[in-house]
Amino acid sequence: MNFDISQIGKMLILFGGIIVLVGIILLSFGKIPFLGKLPGDIIIQRKNFTFYFPIATSLLLSLLLSLLFYLFKK
Numbered sequence: 001m002n003f004d005i006s007q008i009g010k011m012l013i014l015f016g017g018i019i020v021l022v023g024i025i026l027l028s029f030g031k032i033p034f035l036g037k038l039p040g041d042i043i044i045q046r047k048n049f050t051f052y053f054p055i056a057t058s059l060l061l062s063l064l065l066s067l068l069f070y071l072f073k074k
Contacts, residue, residue: 029036040056 036054036057038054038056038060040059042051042053042055044051
């Protein structure tokens with residue numbers, strides 16, 4: 001694997017952009033009304049314990065990201 005300095009620079013910029021986008025999504029996560037409250041998400045609340053497993057939200061985000069990557073690939 002021979003990497004040129006410009007290729008490494010481009011990869012670092014790409015990874016930095018991805019980290020910024022993930023940060024923005026995490027900051028606005030509470031402000032998106034339907035995200036995390038879909039019918040397939042599992043929430044178990046007890047006295048001193050809360051278990052949250054967002055299955056439907058994960059599938060929806062995976063589908064959207066796959067679609068975006070497919071469209072930008074072309």
